Structures are given as structure tokens and as C-alpha cells.
Amino acid sequence: MTTPTVTRELEKAHATGADVRSALQSASAWLSASAERINALNVFPVPDGDTGTNMSLTLQAALEGLQRLGDDEPVSQVARAAYEAAMLGARGNSGVILSQLLRGFAEALADSAELTSSGLAQALTQASEAAYRSVSRPVEGTILTVAREAAAAARAAAESGLDLPGLLEQTLRAANDAVAATPSQLEVLRKAGVVDSGGEGYRVIIEGAWMFSTGRAVDVELEAGAGASRPFSRALVEAIDHESTFGFCTEFVLRDSDVALPDVKTCMEELGDSVIAVGDRDLMRVHVHTSRPGQALEFAVDHGTLAKVKVENMQLQHQAFAAATREASATDGEDQPASPIGVIAVAAGDGFQKVFRSLGARVVQGGQTMNPSVQDILAAVNSSGYGELIILPNNSNIVLTAKHVQELTPHSVTVIPTETAPQGIGALLAFNFQADMQTNVAAMDQAAHGVHTVEVTRAVRDTDVDGVAVESGDLLGMYDGRIVATTASAEEALLSALSQAPLEGLEIVTIYYGFGASEEQAQAVAAKIRNDHPGLDVEVVEGGQPHYPYVVSLE
Amino acid sequence: MTTVGVVTDSTADLQPALQERLGLGVVPLIINWDGKTFRDKLDLSAGEFYRRLRTSKTLPRTGAPSLAAFESAFREQLKQHEAVVSVNLAAKLSGTYEVARKAAESVDPRRIAVVDSGSVSVCLGWLAEMATTLARQGMGLHELVERLEEARGRLCILALLETLEFLKRGGRIGRAAALAGTLLSVKPILSVREGEVAPVERVRTMNGALRRLVELVVAQGPVERLGVIHSDAAANAAEVEKQLRVRYPDLSVERGELGPVVGTHGGPGLVGVGILLAR
Numbered sequence: 001m002t003t004p005t006v007t008r009e010l011e012k013a014h015a016t017g018a019d020v021r022s023a024l025q026s027a028s029a030w031l032s033a034s035a036e037r038i039n040a041l042n043v044f045p046v047p048d049g050d051t052g053t054n055m056s057l058t059l060q061a062a063l064e065g066l067q068r069l070g071d072d073e074p075v076s077q078v079a080r081a082a083y084e085a086a087m088l089g090a091r092g093n094s095g096v097i098l099s100q101l102l103r104g105f106a107e108a109l110a111d112s113a114e115l116t117s118s119g120l121a122q123a124l125t126q127a128s129e130a131a132y133r134s135v136s137r138p139v140e141g142t143i144l145t146v147a148r149e150a151a152a153a154a155r156a157a158a159e160s161g162l163d164l165p166g167l168l169e170q171t172l173r174a175a176n177d178a179v180a181a182t183p184s185q186l187e188v189l190r191k192a193g194v195v196d197s198g199g200e201g202y203r204v205i206i207e208g209a210w211m212f213s214t215g216r217a218v219d220v221e222l223e224a225g226a227g228a229s230r231p232f233s234r235a236l237v238e239a240i241d242h243e244s245t246f247g248f249c250t251e252f253v254l255r256d257s258d259v260a261l262p263d264v265k266t267c268m269e270e271l272g273d274s275v276i277a278v279g280d281r282d283l284m285r286v287h288v289h290t291s292r293p294g295q296a297l298e299f300a301v302d303h304g305t306l307a308k309v310k311v312e313n314m315q316l317q318h319q320a321f322a323a324a325t326r327e328a329s330a331t332d333g334e335d336q337p338a339s340p341i342g343v344i345a346v347a348a349g350d351g352f353q354k355v356f357r358s359l360g361a362r363v364v365q366g367g368q369t370m371n372p373s374v375q376d377i378l379a380a381v382n383s384s385g386y387g388e389l390i391i392l393p394n395n396s397n398i399v400l401t402a403k404h405v406q407e408l409t410p411h412s413v414t415v416i417p418t419e420t421a422p423q424g425i426g427a428l429l430a431f432n433f434q435a436d437m438q439t440n441v442a443a444m445d446q447a448a449h450g451v452h453t454v455e456v457t458r459a460v461r462d463t464d465v466d467g468v469a470v471e472s473g474d475l476l477g478m479y480d481g482r483i484v485a486t487t488a489s490a491e492e493a494l495l496s497a498l499s500q501a502p503l504e505g506l507e508i509v510t511i512y513y514g515f516g517a518s519e520e521q522a523q524a525v526a527a528k529i530r531n532d533h534p535g536l537d538v539e540v541v542e543g544g545q546p547h548y549p550y551v552v553s554l555e
Numbered sequence: 556m557t558t559v560g561v562v563t564d565s566t567a568d569l570q571p572a573l574q575e576r577l578g579l580g581v582v583p584l585i586i587n588w589d590g591k592t593f594r595d596k597l598d599l600s601a602g603e604f605y606r607r608l609r610t611s612k613t614l615p616r617t618g619a620p621s622l623a624a625f626e627s628a629f630r631e632q633l634k635q636h637e638a639v640v641s642v643n644l645a646a647k648l649s650g651t652y653e654v655a656r657k658a659a660e661s662v663d664p665r666r667i668a669v670v671d672s673g674s675v676s677v678c679l680g681w682l683a684e685m686a687t688t689l690a691r692q693g694m695g696l697h698e699l700v701e702r703l704e705e706a707r708g709r710l711c712i713l714a715l716l717e718t719l720e721f722l723k724r725g726g727r728i729g730r731a732a733a734l735a736g737t738l739l740s741v742k743p744i745l746s747v748r749e750g751e752v753a754p755v756e757r758v759r760t761m762n763g764a765l766r767r768l769v770e771l772v773v774a775q776g777p778v779e780r781l782g783v784i785h786s787d788a789a790a791n792a793a794e795v796e797k798q799l800r801v802r803y804p805d806l807s808v809e810r811g812e813l814g815p816v817v818g819t820h821g822g823p824g825l826v827g828v829g830i831l832l833a834r
Binding site for chain 2: 430
């Protein structure tokens with residue numbers, strides 16, 4: 001089951017736009033296959049923003065952006081389209097940096113119809129420079145170092161006259177060495193006994209491109225329909241859904257098709273609009289809006305094996321959406337907004353989302369392990385109706401994504417870099433409806449800093465943190481992101497972490513219970529805290545957050 | 556005898572002694588509660604009112620004074636003065652101003668001017684006091700109205716509420732509705748300016764909210780006059796007063812209790828600061 005795109009060898013001195021696209025597809029397939037392994041390179045043994053998943057989803061978004069291009073597009077167009085789509089689809093810090101690597105890559109190739117060795121060396125160099133520029137305080141021992149070392153090797157290879165496969169091989173060797181060296185540059189990596197996950201992700205991308213250039217097949221099982229193995233990005237579907245006039249959103253997965261992808265697209269376009277189709281004959285995923293979903297599915301049955309099917313009546317969805325919007329605006333009380341400044345908060349968990357909404361923020365879903373894309377936040381900003389907005393990312397891995405939105409919107413946007421939901425709520429509570437942007441940002445930033453956070457979660461692997469032995473499955477108590485307790489019960493972990501906090505001067509403790517904890521358990525812990533510290537107000541609120549039984553705010 | 560006599564309504568919170576001395580006409584608003592009608596401050600004392608409000612299942616309803624009440628107050632003043640100025644509770648918050656205007660028209664529109672204070676409580680009290688002071692200095696009606704309208708723009712009340720429930724049920728919440736419905740327990744702070752109730756901030760704890768209230772007063776800029784008001788929250792009001800005295804050592808911070816009509820809408824447990832900003 002080899003696919004033609006990965007076995008084609010790059011024997012020419014010049015690569016075409018189609019070659020670059022194939023190389024990116026190969027890289028994306030290889031990255032998808034490696035995503036879980038990269039995810040495991042976590043510094044902390046807690047469920048966290050997953051680098052492998054984030055980089056992989058970002059690169060897939062880049063490839064989705066290439067769909068509308070024909071086969072004869074110049075390299076410049078392919079690189080540009082990949083960057084633009086990656087920029088919107090970027091998730092997590094590593095995804096944003098990857099999109100910036102693609103930006104530098106595209107800028108270097110802006111006038112190139114084809115790709116030469118020296119062109120690629122220059123592109124990798126500018127990619128590295130763009131990545132450095134995108135980070136306010138560049139740290140060595142990360143993806144940045146790997147990008148810089150890889151680019152240096154590419155330049156040397158180009159100068160010595162190597163062809164594209166030869167250059168990519170030298171680049172890959174340098175990337176291998178750079179990744180291996182990251183623990184010697186970053187103490188946290190050395191302690192955790194891992195290499196840098198973002199750097200490894202970039203190395204895998206280079207490896208995937210190199211494999212393509214040498215005709216070495218990326219594991220074919222994985223490569224088959226790699227683009228079809230994940231759902232379409234929400235942002236892409238939403239962008240398309242808006243414009244459609246057809247009744248049913250129809251999605252299916254087709255295996256072993258006897259019709260090629262372009263022909264499937266043509267057939268679907270006859271039935272409706274908003275067609276997206278990715279993958280290949282072995283496995284393809286198709287999305288179409290049509291008033292005749294039955295005919296779309298019949299086509300699939302006639303030409304292959306129909307796997308997954310999803311049909312939704314968009315009219316009903318729109319009605320439900322409109323009803324929900326009406327309800328939301330009815331609670332606003334009056335037509336005019338209470339302040340000319342809007343707030344957007346990223347939050348995971350039903351309860352946390354409700355708390356943020358009840359405090360007047362618009363919510364973008366996402367958080368700890370599911371980082372929203374730039375597009376997700378951008379859509380919330382652009383549809384908010386406010387000219388001035390404050391974004392609360394509420395997670396360190398979403399801060400860069402949120403900052404990226406600033407460049408992409410005509411609205412005036414300020415990001416307050418909150419790293420936990422309690423910090424975000426603390427910031428939101430300091431919002432003054434009558435103050436201007438500058439005053440609010442200063443007050444909210446200060447308030448966020450005044451909030452301390454205790455988190456309780458389950459260790460996802462064995463490790464050693466600051467001399468504390470952690471076993472997978474242990475309950476970890478964290479105080480402001482630092483692991484301070486490992487115990488057998490979530491409640492013990494909470495109390496133990498709380499004992500690390502300077503309770504003097506605190507007025508209120510809010511316990512948000514989530515996955516694996518009940519309200520009764522939370523109330524019992526609250527009663528104990530009240531008993532031990534009679535001066536403290538203790539409140540229990542449903543957070544509904546995944547992975548974390550307890551998130552506690554100390555104010 | 557001064558040229559101009561002054562009338563106001565019972566939502567003006569004046570020191571009782573001062574009220575006597577000023578010789579003001581005060582027209583009471585009306586409270587309807589469980590089928591009985593009370594005149595604000597006259598038939599129902601604040602202490603008794605708030606005790607009942609905290610436990611009652613039914614809410615009192617408030618109403619503007621009758622046309623006749625204003626007419627007789629105006630006629631009374633015209634016996635001693637050539638003209639009358641009536642300063643009243645914000646027109647955006649009550650029909651009182653409209654009733655006063657109609658009464659002025661029926662009695663003698665050329666000799667009676669009605670001014671919308673855009674405010675309530677101590678702030679309204681200050682305008683009434685200012686009117687009598689200027690009248691005693693011999694100021695004529697026209698100029699007096701201009702002076703009151705200038706001062707109106709410098710009035711502001713910042714109020715910390717125990718709950719938004721009373722404001723909501725009484726239909727006076729306005730844009731401060733944005734402060735309602737939070738899933739965390741918070742103390743809302745709102746403002747009254749030019750008759751508009753607007754949201755300011757939310758604070759998590761009462762102690763924090765009292766501190767914040769004082770900071771928000773300071774953030775308004777230079778002030779000419781300050782008054783702390785409360786509805787059955789004497790201890791919290793005393794705390795705010797104490798903190799304000801530290802911030803404004805040269806100012807005498809006044810203190811008053813909200814009457815039943817305003818208390819019906821603010822609810823019990825309110826602590827507010829009336830501010831007259833410096834010119």
C-alpha cells in the first residue's frame with residue numbers, strides 16, 4: 001500500500017511546489033506517528049499541553065491550507081499558503097513557534113518558483129530567525145536552538161554543493177545532535193531525564209522531509225490517509241459552515257475508494273457546497289453541505305467502504321445557536337454593553353466556563369490538554385462586537401497563541417498572561433466597568449499576581465521532581481505549578497499543598513472540584529479548612545475541569 | 556426674608572438638625588407594604604423598616620408624592636418667599652421630578668423652578684442645602700438654578716451592595732445588571748451619576764469590598780464633600796468612614812442613614828459614599 005507521494009525520489013537539483021507539498025505531507029505523517037512519543041517528553045509528570053499533538057495539529061492545518069492549490073503552483077505559493085493556514089491553526093506555544101518557522105520559510109521563498117539547495121538553506125535560516133523573533137525571551141535548549149543549528153548545517157551543506165537530499169541529511173544530523181544536547185542546556189530537562197519536546201518535534205519534521213527526499217517510505221500504514229485520520233479542524237469547518245445555504249452538514253470517512261480524491265470532490269460539489277476532502281484512496285475524509293445527504297452517502301457506498309458517518313441538520317443547529325445567543329443577551333439586562341471593553345477567557349470544564357460567563361467574559365473552550373488554536377481565539381475576538389478586548393489565556397501554553405491573535409485582528413487586544421483559571425478569575429474580578437483599557441489591564445494584571453493556585457492531579461508517568469519520587473498514578477499536590485506533595489488521595493494532596501501556602505493575609509479559598517472528585521468530598525475538605533482556619537472564607541464551586549480533581553484559588 | 560424658598564423630597568438624606576435650621580419644605584414619597592401606606596421617614600423609621608425588610612416575604616412598593624403634596628409645599632413656601640426652587644430625586648429613577656414639575660405648573664410656573672438633581676440621598680441633600688445657603692445670600696431664582704445644575708455634574712454616589720436582588724426587583728438596576736448572576740459570591744459596587752445606575756466592580760469579600768470602595772473614591776480625583784451612607788450596616792459604614800478620614804484628614808466626612816424609600820431599592824446592608832467633586 002505505498003502511496004506515490006512518499007516514494008517519489010527527489011533526484012532533480014530543483015524541487016517544485018508539488019514536491020514541497022509532498023515533503024510537508026511526509027513530514028506531517030511522520031509527526032502524527034511520533035506525536036504520542038513527543039507528548040511523553042513532558043518535563044512535569046502532569047497532564048499538560050501536549051507538544052506532539054499541538055505541533056501535529058498545526059502542521060495538519062498547514063496542509064489543509066494547501067488543498068485549494070493546484071499541482072502547478074510555484075514553491076512561493078505553497079510555502080505562503082502553508083504558513084497562512086498554520087498561523088490560524090496554531091495550537092500551544094510549540095504550534096505558534098512552528099507557524100513562525102513556516103513564516104520565515106515562506107518569506108525567504110517569496111520569489112522562488114522552485115527550490116534549490118541554497119534556497120532551502122536560506123529558507124531554514126530565515127525560519128530560525130522568525131522563530132527567535134516570535135519569542136520575547138528566547139531560551140536555549142529548545143526548538144529555537146534546534147532550528148538554528150539545523151539552519152547552520154543547511155548553509156554549510158549548500159556551500160559545499162550538496163543536492164537537496166544531501167542537504168536535508170546534513171540538516172537532520174545537526175538536528176539530531178542539537179536535540180540530544182538540549183538536556184545539557186536546560187536544567188529542567190536534565191532533571192526530568194528528557195529531551196526538549198518542541199525541538200524533537202522540529203527534528204521529526206526535518207526527518208519526514210528527508211525521508212521523502214530519499215524516497216524512503218514513511219511507515220505506509222500510518223501514511224495512508226494521514227490527513228483523514230483526524231477530524232477536520234473546528235476552525236476550518238466553522239469558517240465554511242457560515243457561508244452555506246444547504247440544509248445538512250454531512251461528513252463521512254471512505255476506505256478503499258475506487259475514485260481518486262479530485263473526482264470525489266467534483267461529485268460532492270455537484271450535490272452541494274462547502275466541500276472539504278482530505279486523504280487518499282485508502283482513507284479519505286469528506287465534508288459537504290447538501291440538501292440531499294442520502295445521495296452523498298450513496299455515492300460513498302458505491303465507490304468504497306463507508307466507515308464513519310455524521311449528518312446534522314444545520315437549520316436546527318442555527319436555531320439552537322440563535323436561541324442560546326438570545327438567552328445570553330437577555331441576561332445582559334440592557335441593550336448597551338456595560339463596558340466598552342470585552343473580555344475573552346479560555347476555560348476547560350463546564351463549571352469553569354459557567355463561572356467565567358457569569359462574570360461577563362466570553363469563553364473559548366480549551367485548557368490544560370486541549371489548547372485552542374489561534375483561529376479559535378481570533379473568531380471569538382472578531383465576533384465579540386467589542387473594539388477593545390482583553391484576553392485571559394489561563395494557561396501558560398496558551399499565552400503565545402493568544403498574543404498571536406493581537407497581530408491578526410483589527411481590534412485592539414491586550415493579553416494578560418494568566419497561567420491558571422483561578423488567576424484568570426482573579427483578573428476578571430478586578431475588571432472595572434468604568435475604567436479605560438490601560439487602567440484595567442494594570443489592575444487585572446496585579447490581581448492575577450495576587451492569586452495563588454493549588455492544583456491536584458494524577459501523575460502520568462514515573463519521575464523524580466526536586467528530589468520527590470513520583471510514581472505514575474500518584475496524586476500530586478501543586479502550589480503555583482510546583483509539585484509539593486505526592487499522596488494516595490486527592491483530598492490529602494490538596495490539604496498538603498495548601499499547607500505550603502502563606503495563609504496569613506488570605507481572605508478567601510475557593511475549591512473548584514472536577515474530574516474524579518465529588519461535591520461532597522469537596523465540601524468535606526472545605527469544612528476541614530474552615531475548622532483549621534476560622535478566619536478564612538471557604539467556598540466550593542463546580543469546576544468540571546478534566547484531569548484535575550481539584551483546582552483551588554487562594555485570594 | 557429671602558427671595559427664594561427651597562423644597563425637596565424625602566429621599567434627600569439631611570442631618571435632622573440641619574433640616575430644621577434650613578427651613579426646607581420636604582415632600583415625602585410613599586411606601587406601600589402589605590396593603591398599608593406609609594409616608595417615607597414620617598410613618599416608618601429606618602431601624603424598624605430594615606428589620607422588617609430583612610425577614611419579609613413581600614417587598615414594599617415605592618411611589619412618588621401626590622400632586623397635592625407638592626402643590627401645598629410650594630404654596631407654603633410662596634407665603635414667605637417670592638419664588639421657589641424644588642430640587643428632587645433623579646428623574647431617571649423616579650416619577651417624583653415629573654410630579655413636582657406638574658405641581659409647579661398648576662401653582663405658578665413663573666415663580667417655581669424644578670431641578671433634577673440626577674442623584675439621591677446625601678448628594679440630593681447637599682443640593683438642597685446649597686440652595687438654601689445661596690438663597691440666604693440673596694441669590695435670585697435664575698442664577699440659583701444655574702448654580703445647582705453646575706453642581707449636579709459633580710455629584711456621584713459609589714455604593715457597595717450586600718445583594719443586587721432589591722435593585723433588580725424594584726426595576727432600577729439598569730446597566731448594573733452586568734454585575735448580577737455571578738456563580739461566585741461577590742459584593743457588587745455600582746455608581747449613580749446623572750441619574751444612571753452603572754456597574755463599577757465586583758469584590759470577593761466584604762472586607763476587600765470596603766477597602767476597594769475607599770480606593771474607588773480616591774480614584775475620582777479631588778473632592779469637595781464626602782458623606783457615608785448606609786442601610787442597616789452601621790459597622791461597615793463606620794469602617795469606611797474611618798478609612799476615608801485617614802485619606803482626607805482635612806475634610807469632615809458626613810454620615811447618614813438611607814431612608815426607607817431608597818432602602819427599598821438598595822436593600823439592607825448597603826454602604827455608599829456620596830461625593831461632590833471639587834470644581
